[in-house]
Amino acid sequence: MKKLILTAAAAALMAGAAHAERYVMITHTQGTDPFWPVVEKGGRDAAEAVGATLEYNFDVSGDMAAMAQLIEAAAATQPDGIIVSLPDADALGPAIRSAVADGIPVITMNSGLEASAELGALMHVGQPERLAGQKAGERAAAEGVTNGLCLNQEAFNTALVDRCTGYFEGVGGDLNMIDVSNDPAQIETRTAAALQADPSIDGVLAVGPHVCEAANRAIKEVGADVHLACFDLSPGVMDMIQAGDAAFTIDQQQRLQGYMPVIVLHLYNTGAGLLPGANIPSGPGFVDASNAASVSALAGIDR
Structure with a gap:
């Protein structure tokens, strides 16, 4: 037995x-x-x-x-x-x-x-990407942005286009989006060129964390006075927010x-086929100087 x-x-x-x-x-x-x-x-x-x-x-x-x-x-x-x-x-x-x-x-x-x-x-x-872009644009406008530029590292990605489109709906004005590629060196070069070509740009949205880090280097290189906002978290983005180089990032x-x-x-x-009754929105939420310290240790790991 x-x-x-x-x-x-x-x-x-x-x-x-x-x-x-x-x-x-x-x-x-x-x-x-x-x-x-x-x-x-x-x-x-x-x-x-x-x-x-x-x-x-x-x-x-x-x-x-x-x-x-x-x-x-x-x-x-x-x-x-x-x-x-x-x-x-x-x-x-x-x-x-x-x-x-x-x-x-x-x-x-x-x-x-x-x-x-x-x-x-x-x-x-x-996250609903266009809504996230709108929230970023509304906040940027409230913080003084009147003429924006959106940096898109994946031109094929409809979600990133939605972020840029929403940003300009929030700020006001026509879509001004450039393809900066996923290469940090190209991001920096193309951002610097765009800022030099139009000195009236006073707001930049980078729709990826590595894009935001490269954009920050370009802004410093050009010496522009620009409001910089990001999407997503990385240790570098957290450092930029705490240093005052970026206003905020959208956390999805x-x-x-x-x-x-x-x-x-x-x-x-x-x-037995259990399923939520709706999609699950993972964002958007804001990370800025008020709460960056509490999540910075999680950037690139769990956030």
């Missing part, structure tokens, strides 16, 4: 191991951007918490066709769920629809809120964007 019980227990353990949840997370870039390691950490922390495994993939080039191929390759392995950022719904939509048609639950995160549902995703985790709490999709997929797969 004891042998029979031990055999049954071993079989149960093997069956449980065979059915361990496996999720795949695919994002549109990493490279020089300090944002994504925090997202990845959130996903891995959540997977550990629920006893699942997480595979994290991205294409170093940021090419949308290559990212679509990553989604297709992930779907072919029949994971228990796919978590994917959605910067370009036209380019990535067919791969996501195909995964959904194959019965794979998909959650979009970070970018692509507006297109998520129509592609068949269960839900979206992230990207760890939640990695963490919550894994938890939701786990509940969906193991809890």
Whole structure:
């Protein structure tokens, strides 16, 4: 009898191991951007918490066709769920629809809120980007900005365009956005050139933390008197805020964007289809001189 019980227990353990949840997370870039390691950490922390495994993939080039191929390759392995950022719904939509048609639950995160549902995703985790831009613009206007410039490091990314568009809705005036690339040296050069070409620019919005750090160097190089606002956190951005070089940054709490999709997929797969009744907004929130000290130790780790 004891042998029979031990055999049954071993079989149960093997069956449980065979059915361990496996999720795949695919994002549109990493490279020089300090944002994504925090997202990845959130996903891995959540997977550990629920006893699942997480595979994290991205294409170093940021090419949308290559990212679509990553989604297709992930779907072919029949994971228990796919978590994917959605910067370009036209380019990535067919791969996501195909995964959904194959019965794979998909959650979009970070970018692509507006297109998520129509592609068949269960839900979206992230901040409403245009609203976040509007809030940044309204605050910049209240702090004296009248003629702004928005720095976009990913021209293909609709979420970043939404941030810039919202900023100018908040500040007032026509959209003034330039492509600065993801290369810090190019960001600095292109920002300096734009400020020199139009000395009336009195406000700059950088829609990524490494962009904001490079923009700060450009502003100092040119000697411009410019209100600088950022998106997202990094140790460098925290230092800039505490030094008075940046007015504020928008915090979208990207760890939640990695963490919550894994938890939701786990509940969906193991809890009779449990699913939140709405998308989960991870932001926006402001970090400025009043609260930077309390979150600076988390920048680049959990925020």
